[in-house]
Amino acid sequence: MDEIDIFLHQLSELQHGGITRQAARDAGLSCHALRHRIRVGEWEMDGPRALHRRGAPRTKHYRVMRAVLDAGPGAVLSHTAAAAWWGLPGYDLRELHVTRPRGVTSSPTVFARLHEVKRLRAEDVTVLDGIPIVRPERMILELCGSMHPERAARALDAAWSKGLLSGP
Numbered sequence: 001m002d003e004i005d006i007f008l009h010q011l012s013e014l015q016h017g018g019i020t021r022q023a024a025r026d027a028g029l030s031c032h033a034l035r036h037r038i039r040v041g042e043w044e045m046d047g048p049r050a051l052h053r054r055g056a057p058r059t060k061h062y063r064v065m066r067a068v069l070d071a072g073p074g075a076v077l078s079h080t081a082a083a084a085w086w087g088l089p090g091y092d093l094r095e096l097h098v099t100r101p102r103g104v105t106s107s108p109t110v111f112a113r114l115h116e117v118k119r120l121r122a123e124d125v126t127v128l129d130g131i132p133i134v135r136p137e138r139m140i141l142e143l144c145g146s147m148h149p150e151r152a153a154r155a156l157d158a159a160w161s162k163g164l165l166s167g168p
Helices: 003-014 021-026 031-039 060-071 079-085 136-144 149-161
Strands: 018-020 043-045 050-053 097-101 113-117 125-128 131-134
Touching (some): 021 031, 060 097, 131 136
Antiparallel strands (some): 043 050
């Protein structure tokens, strides 16, 4: 295993078994070398941009990470999917939502409902269990803007009671 393969293997460990084709190219793997690794079964395509490492389990974490990776650079888990990932009651991961900055890529995503925003500030994003995700404060704002006010208020109360929010 050469240095590039070691790096990509380590990156996939951090990303629950997945990487992007762009990450492989950025690491120095040529298109020909990547196609060879796919052909021999070291990696498999999983959507337009995501690659799955052979032997890595296809867990819930991988499914969520694949949706984030497929949405492109700077994408994060958001909206009701973020509420589920933060552990708020009444939310699940049946429909994944990801948010990315507008203009990063024009490619659609196939694994999640996509939200594009003019700006996604670094302070609005964190990582939870290895998944890039909006912080609880932004998640609540997203929920307030996308669902019935009473349900959003229950999410706010639940986030407070779980200690996800602080301040006045």
